Amino acid sequence: MKKWRCSVCGYVHDGDNPPTFCPKCNAAAEKFNEIPAEESALIERARKTNHCHVQLLALLEEVKKVAAVGLADELDPPCVALFRKATQTAHELQQAIKAELAGHMGKGKWG
Numbered sequence: 819m820k821k822w823r824c825s826v827c828g829y830v831h832d833g834d835n836p837p838t839f840c841p842k843c844n845a846a847a848e849k850f851n852e853i854p855a856e857e858s859a860l861i862e863r864a865r866k867t868n869h870c871h872v873q874l875l876a877l878l879e880e881v882k883k884v885a886a887v888g889l890a891d892e893l894d895p896p897c898v899a900l901f902r903k904a905t906q907t908a909h910e911l912q913q914a915i916k917a918e919l920a921g922h923m924g925k926g927k928w929g
């Protein structure tokens with residue numbers, strides 16, 4: 819699908835034509851430039867990767883919930899240690915993912 823970038827604010831629109839007005843800054847359609855196919859493909863890849871990051875964040879949240887159930891049961895020390903490690907590792911991965919996503923947004927890789 820064609821993509822158009824607002825020359826005023828950088829918003830990316832997907833469609834055969836630019837929007838009548840930019841939904842972000844209200845600039846008129848003629849302020850939009852068509853994004854070349856190669857760059858457009860990169861934007862699609864960045865979106866896919868961002869989606870993977872968001873899915874991982876949600877799965878890691880599930881890991882923390884399951885580990886919390888195990889921690890509450892306290893069957894034996896090795897189990898408790900493992901559930902603590904799962905919680906800690908999930909938390910660390912979530913922090914790393916959030917930092918990576920913040921980097922993407924800073925570089926305009928969130929189209």
Ligand SMILES: [Zn+2]
Nearest residue numbers: 824827840843
């Ligand atoms: Zn705009």
